Amino acid sequence: MLMLFSIISLNGQTPINRINWSDFLSMHDIVYQRLPENYYEGAYVGNGLLGTIIYRDNLKPNTIRFDIGRSDVYDHRPAAPN
Numbered sequence: 001m002l003m004l005f006s007i008i009s010l011n012g013q014t015p016i017n018r019i020n021w022s023d024f025l026s027m028h029d030i031v032y033q034r035l036p037e038n039y040y041e042g043a044y045v046g047n048g049l050l051g052t053i054i055y056r057d058n059l060k061p062n063t064i065r066f067d068i069g070r071s072d073v074y075d076h077r078p079a080a081p082n
Contacts, residue, residue: 035055050069051070
């Protein structure tokens, strides 16, 4: 009985967190050497429902484009003329 009590009491101890999360997560940062050239190279930011893709717009000089969208919303109207 005493052995069972000692095993349960040892498992109830709080572990010491020795991970420096700031340093650990900074090792996984995405660093671009140049701006992404198109939609398929763009930096994606999002959570699976709402997202943004960031890239350089080749059609307009000196422009960075942010395409913002949601996966559960779609516009079924025809494209607007330019």
